[in-house]
Every structure is written in C-alpha cells, then in structure tokens.
Amino acid sequence: MEKSDRNPARDRELGMDRPITRRDFLNGMAMGAGGIAASSLVPGFALAADESATLPQNAPGYYPPTLTGMRGSHDGSFAIAHALRDGKFWETAGTPVNTRETYDLVVVGGGLSGLAAAYFYRAKNPAARILILDNHDDFGGHAKRNEFHTRGRLLLSNGGTWAIESFFPYSKEAHGLMTELGIDPPALERKCHDQTAYKGLSYACFFNKETFGTDKLITGVPHSGGKQSATSWTDFLATAPLSEDAKRDIVRIEEAKVDYMPGLSQAKKKDRLSRMSYKDFLLNVVKAHPDVVPFYQTRTHDLYGVGIDAIPALDCWAIEFSGFQGLGLDRVPSPRLSFTALGFVTPDQPPYFFHYPDGNASIARLLVRALVPAAVPGHTAEDIVTARVDYSKLDAEGSPIRIRLNSTAVGVKHVGESASAKEVEIAYGSGKQAFTVRAKGTVLACWNMAIPYICPELPDKQKEALHYGVKVPLVYSTVAVRNWTAFQNLGMQRVICPGMYHTDVFLNSAVNIGEYQSPKSAEDPMLLHMTRTPCMPGLSARDQQRAGHYELLATPFETFERNIRDQLGRVLGAGGFDPARDIEAITVNRWPHGYAYEYNPLWDADWPVGQRPCDIARQRFGRIAIANSDAAAAAYTDQAFDQAYRAVQELLAI
Numbered sequence: 001m002e003k004s005d006r007n008p009a010r011d012r013e014l015g016m017d018r019p020i021t022r023r024d025f026l027n028g029m030a031m032g033a034g035g036i037a038a039s040s041l042v043p044g045f046a047l048a049a050d051e052s053a054t055l056p057q058n059a060p061g062y063y064p065p066t067l068t069g070m071r072g073s074h075d076g077s078f079a080i081a082h083a084l085r086d087g088k089f090w091e092t093a094g095t096p097v098n099t100r101e102t103y104d105l106v107v108v109g110g111g112l113s114g115l116a117a118a119y120f121y122r123a124k125n126p127a128a129r130i131l132i133l134d135n136h137d138d139f140g141g142h143a144k145r146n147e148f149h150t151r152g153r154l155l156l157s158n159g160g161t162w163a164i165e166s167f168f169p170y171s172k173e174a175h176g177l178m179t180e181l182g183i184d185p186p187a188l189e190r191k192c193h194d195q196t197a198y199k200g201l202s203y204a205c206f207f208n209k210e211t212f213g214t215d216k217l218i219t220g221v222p223h224s225g226g227k228q229s230a231t232s233w234t235d236f237l238a239t240a241p242l243s244e245d246a247k248r249d250i251v252r253i254e255e256a257k258v259d260y261m262p263g264l265s266q267a268k269k270k271d272r273l274s275r276m277s278y279k280d281f282l283l284n285v286v287k288a289h290p291d292v293v294p295f296y297q298t299r300t301h302d303l304y305g306v307g308i309d310a311i312p313a314l315d316c317w318a319i320e321f322s323g324f325q326g327l328g329l330d331r332v333p334s335p336r337l338s339f340t341a342l343g344f345v346t347p348d349q350p351p352y353f354f355h356y357p358d359g360n361a362s363i364a365r366l367l368v369r370a371l372v373p374a375a376v377p378g379h380t381a382e383d384i385v386t387a388r389v390d391y392s393k394l395d396a397e398g399s400p401i402r403i404r405l406n407s408t409a410v411g412v413k414h415v416g417e418s419a420s421a422k423e424v425e426i427a428y429g430s431g432k433q434a435f436t437v438r439a440k441g442t443v444l445a446c447w448n449m450a451i452p453y454i455c456p457e458l459p460d461k462q463k464e465a466l467h468y469g470v471k472v473p474l475v476y477s478t479v480a481v482r483n484w485t486a487f488q489n490l491g492m493q494r495v496i497c498p499g500m501y502h503t504d505v506f507l508n509s510a511v512n513i514g515e516y517q518s519p520k521s522a523e524d525p526m527l528l529h530m531t532r533t534p535c536m537p538g539l540s541a542r543d544q545q546r547a548g549h550y551e552l553l554a555t556p557f558e559t560f561e562r563n564i565r566d567q568l569g570r571v572l573g574a575g576g577f578d579p580a581r582d583i584e585a586i587t588v589n590r591w592p593h594g595y596a597y598e599y600n601p602l603w604d605a606d607w608p609v610g611q612r613p614c615d616i617a618r619q620r621f622g623r624i625a626i627a628n629s630d631a632a633a634a635a636y637t638d639q640a641f642d643q644a645y646r647a648v649q650e651l652l653a654i
C-alpha cells in the first residue's frame with residue numbers, strides 16, 4: 001500500500017520537514033552540482049586529457065559509503081547505459097578520447113565477480129596491468145556498504161548483498177579465494193555474532209488496515225525465521241483481523257498433516273507441485289479460503305523478489321513453507337526445483353555462514369585491499385570493517401591495478417577480426433565524454449543483459465541468450481533511529497508486514513568484529529532494515545520484474561521517505577516511537593537490477609544440459625569473456641566468484 005499523496009498536516013506529523021540526513025551529501029557538500037549524482041544524461045565531470053586529476057573519486061573527502069538518500073543504483077549511475085540502450089549515447093558523447101592506456105586485462109563491472117576476476121587473473125600473471133570499470137560511484141556492485149555516524153557512533157549495514165551463505169558448498173576456487181582473503185565464515189560466525197543481543201524478543205506480524213481492515217500488531221509469530229515461539233497458531237490468530245474461515249485454514253495449513261494428493265507417487269506429486277504456484281496449491285489443492293492469500297502473498301518476496309503467485313509450490317515445499325507436511329515427500333533434490341530451492345534440499349552441507357556488519361561489502365573491500373593495497377589500510381579480515389578506504393588511490397597513475405568508478409562501458413570490440421585480434425578496445429562514458437582504452441583481453445563482469453548493447457559484434461544467438469534473464473528488482477531501506485526502545489517495549493526484533501510498502505522491518509544484526517561494536521542498550525542508536533519488493537501479481541515472473549524495474553526508477557525518494565515514516569509510526573507507535581522525532585537518517589538502497597534471474601519452473605523451459613540461456617550467453621568470444629552471477633543464473637556470491645574464475649581461465653587459455 002503506497003502513501004504517495006502529499007498531505008501537509010500528516011507530513012508534518014510524520015516529520016517530512018525534519019532535517020535528517022537523507023539527501024546525497026558528501027561531507028556537507030551536495031554531490032549533484034557538477035558531481036556524480038546529477039541525473040542528466042551524462043552527469044557533470046568532463047574528464048580532460050589528464051583524466052586522473054579530475055576523476056570524481058579523487059575529490060577530497062570522496063567517501064560514498066556515508067552518502068544517504070537514494071543509493072544502490074543511484075541517480076547518475078544508469079543514465080549512460082540507458083542512453084546507450086535507447087540509441088542516444090553516441091550522438092551526445094561524440095568521438096571518444098583515446099586515453100592511450102593499455103592493459104593486460106580490462107574488467108567491466110566492479111562487483112564481487114569483477115573484483116574476483118582481477119584477483120584470479122593477477123594470481124596467474126603477477127605483473128599484470130588491470131583496469132576495472134564500474135558505473136557506480138562506489139565499488140562492490142550489489143555488495144555495498146551503508147555507513148552512518150550518529151551521535152559519535154559508527155553504525156554499519158549492508159546496502160545489498162547481505163551475507164556469506166552457502167546453499168551449496170563453495171567451490172574449491174571460491175573457498176580458496178575466501179581463505180586467501182582471510183575469511184573463515186564459520187569461525188567468524190562463532191566469534192562475532194552476538195546471539196544474545198535480542199534474546200526474548202520475538203517476531204511479530206503487523207496487519208495493516210488497507211489490506212486487513214484495521215491496523216493490528218501481534219507478536220510471537222509461531223515458527224518464524226526458524227525460531228520457535230511458545231505461541232500456537234490458534235492463539236496467535238485469536239485477535240487477528242482475519243475472517244474465521246481464514247483463521248481456520250491458516251491453522252490447517254500450518255499444523256494439519258493431511259495428504260492433499262492421495263494416490264499419487266512422490267515423483268508425480270513433486271512434478272505437479274512444480275507446475276503450480278504456491279498460491280494455487282493453497283487455493284486449489286489445500287482448498288483454503290481465499291482470505292488466507294493476503295497473509296501469505298509476500299512471504300517469498302525477500303528470497304525470490306515475487307509473491308506466492310509466481311513461485312512454484314515445489315520450491316515452497318523445499319524452503320519449508322507449510323501445507324506439505326502430510327504429503328510424505330522425501331527431502332531429496334528434484335530436477336524441477338529452482339537453484340535456490342535445490343540448495344535447501346541438498347544434504348550434508350557444512351555450515352558456511354557469516355554476516356559482516358556491512359554484508360559482503362567487506363569481501364569487496366578485502367578484494368580491493370588485495371588488489372590496490374595503498375587504498376585500504378589494515379591487514380585482517382576483521383580490521384577491514386572499520387578501515388577507511390582512500391578512494392583517491394584506487395585509480396593512481398602507475399599503479400598496476402586501477403579501479404575507475406563512475407565509468408560505464410559503452411563499447412567493447414576487437415581490434416581487427418575477433419578470431420585473430422591481439423587486442424580489444426573498450427570505450428566507456430564518464431562525465432560528458434567517452435574514452436577508449438585497450439587490453440589483451442576483457443572480462444565483462446557486468447549485468448549480462450547490458451552486454452548486447454556494449455558488444456554488438458557478438459553472435460545473434462548469444463545476444464538473445466544474454467537478454468533472456470530479467471534481474472529481480474528490490475529495495476533495502478536502512479533507517480537510523482535514535483534508539484530501539486519501541487522494539488523492546490513491544491517485545492519484538494522483527495515485524496513482518498504482509499500488506500505494507502516495505503514487507504519486513506527488523507533490527508540490524510548484532511555483530512561485534514574488530515573494533516566494531518553493535519549497539520548494546522535499547523537506548524543506543526540503531527539501524528533498521530526494511531525490505532520492499534516491487535512486483536505485480538498476475539503477470540509472469542519476468543514481466544513482474546520488468547514492471548518493478550520501471551516502478552523503482554519512477555519512484556522519488558520522497559515517496560519512500562513518506563512510506564517509511566508512515567509505516568514505522570504505525571508499526572512501532574504503540575511502543576513509543578515517533579517518526580518525526582526518532583528517525584535520524586534514511587538510505588534507500590534501490591536495486592532495479594537486483595538478484596540474477598534464476599530459472600523458474602513455472603515459466604521457463606526444461607532446457608537440456610548446457611543449453612540454458614546462461615550457458616549460451618557466457619561463451620567466450622575471441623578475447624571477450626563473460627562473468628557475473630548472471631552467467632550462472634544464480635544470485636549468490638560464490639556463483640559470482642565461480643563465473644569470474646571460469647572467465648579468467650578462458651582468457652588465459654588463449
């Protein structure tokens with residue numbers, strides 16, 4: 001439910017006029033004017049012949065992690081790519097400036113895959129000269145860091161990639177990279193995760209009046225987030241604003257052991273479940289009352305980016321949703337599960353999990369430290385958390401490895417015939433200008449759907465395959481609040497809000513690592529995470545994702561802010577929270593191109609081995625190799641590493 005209307009009295013109540021840190025400010029200076037956050041076609045910095053002197057990242061005080069307001073794919077990061085897509089870039093940019101720079105490798109995309117590609121390449125070729133280009137003002141891709149300094153305290157959160165987690169064991173190469181960076185996830189988890197911080201605080205559900213007829217907060221959701229609650233479903237639902245039919249059927253879905261598909265073999269049951277959505281399963285197989293749907297609709301949002309209308313029932317069985325307990329299904333892998341769901345039923349996986357306070361941005365920072373040591377002080381996988389990156393060192397003249405931000409690749413082509421060329425030329429747009437560099441090879445670790453526009457010489461079949469996946473849009477909003485006494489007063493740490501603008505609100509994970517200490521007392525400032533997934537039930541998953549992408553780009557920060565204030569006021573108000581008084585800063589991490597597209601058995605074909613779109617899309621073409629988690633059709637860090645490794649080996653084999 002969106003609050004987009006301006007209502008001056010309500011806006012004042014919510015604190016829309018309060019001077020919080022929410023705009024794009026860097027050390028007190030707006031970055032829009034002549035800077036990197038302008039939203040014109042090609043924003044402000046015209047790079048001259050001596051580029052490095054005028055690179056935005058070399059400006060004094062440049063430190064994107066502390067920027068608030070609209071982040072993620074921030075204004076200015078996609079204008080060039082969209083102009084290229086619309087065939088308008090070159091008419092504005094004119095003839096590119098030849099920088100005369102030559103490299104062994106140019107990597108397009110400074111996310112975890114691109115940074116890892118540079119790392120793997122250098123490991124085999126220690127003297128290599130490498131340039132990494134990224135269109136954002138910060139490195140890391142989705143693995144971005146949100147850094148707040150509030151009342152003398154450093155608070156960190158992830159702007160995207162949340163944690164090291166393994167649904168399948170990390171490959172030898174991905175695990176080897178982690179080890180070389182000094183990251184031992186299970187050991188760090190044991191040492192640094194504070195398991196007691198929110199002890200006694202349960203999960204809650206907020207029923208909002210637009211969806212359920214009245215606003216109502218109920219704590220103690222049974223079995224939520226893998227956590228047991230003393231409450232039974234009947235007790236939990238007793239005061240819920242739901243019809244008696246819905247309450248009865250939710251209890252049945254959650255607790256009854258009924259075989260709703262009698263007489264069918266396991267294989268037949270699984271096959272049928274893979275061809276219907278979880279919503280259809282609830283309505284047509286369990287025969288639940290339609291009033292249960294709003295309660296379950298958004299449950300798959302954070303993992304899949306779409307609701308239960310677009311996720312196969314078999315996937316929902318695998319990720320341990322309810323309703324299947326009487327079907328007698330063995331938890332063994334099935335070929336008609338999506339990548340994520342398959343991971344849930346793959347047995348005997350060693351524990352491999354760690355959440356850094358800034359998510360996997362710490363991995364990106366460790367990779368940058370390994371590649372450009374002068375830019376990142378410190379030595380360990382723990383001190384990285386509080387290290388302050390010197391962005392002016394990332395693209396230093398004479399450095400063997402250079403990371404150039406605010407630079408969008410717009411053209412990649414062989415110099416001569418692809419089969420015999422010795423070099424590729426990479427054109428990129430930055431500021432109002434295009435530039436070219438040359439390299440012996442390139443790894444395109446950027447979003448795969450952009451590659452056909454950048455690299456028109458690829459075969460048509462490959463370009464079609466690169467276009468197939470539609471990345472999943474989603475938003476992680478981070479809100480700095482004065483304290484979290486409202487959560488404590490209400491006895492909760494996380495609130496699921498099935499009908500609201502953000503469908504989830506929770507306290508920042510408690511992690512103490514190196515010199516970084518999470519808030520201890522409820523009187524301390526705290527970061528809240530809020531998740532929004534824009535989707536349009538009723539369409540195919542890919543069409544929902546396209547619609548969500550456009551919605552995110554068309555939604556101004558003000559709309560997010562109003563919705564955040566309204567939602568937190570209503571959800572936490574009974575605990576004493578006042579959005580006008582208690583909100584100190586807001587960062588909206590907007591990802592119109594979020595998770596890599598995973599194949600969805602409801603709509604995608606059963607391609608033969610090696611014939612999935614990503615298999616065709618990631619073929620090396622001459623001296624151009626393709627990485628990114630898109631190349632695996634799997635939105636996970638280890639997949640990003642594996643694809644980087646493969647792409648680099650392909651180039652090295654030439």
Ligand SMILES: Cc1cc2nc3c(=O)[nH]c(=O)nc-3n(C[C@H](O)[C@H](O)[C@H](O)COP(=O)(O)OP(=O)(O)OC[C@H]3O[C@@H](n4cnc5c(N)ncnc54)[C@H](O)[C@@H]3O)c2cc1C
Nearest residue numbers: 109111112113135141142161162163409446628629636637
């Ligand atoms: C909100 C969110 C949460 C996630 N949480 C997790 C998690 O908890 N665990 C997990 O394992 N995975 C998670 N993921 C998946 C995550 O995407 C991967 O783990 C990994 O970070 C992907 O890295 P990548 O380098 O393949 O892609 P990206 O991180 O997308 O990096 C690609 C980079 O290339 C840039 N680029 C694109 N086009 C161009 C161009 N033309 N020129 C220059 N640069 C370009 C992009 O802007 C981007 O910076 C999450 C993703 C999102 C969006």
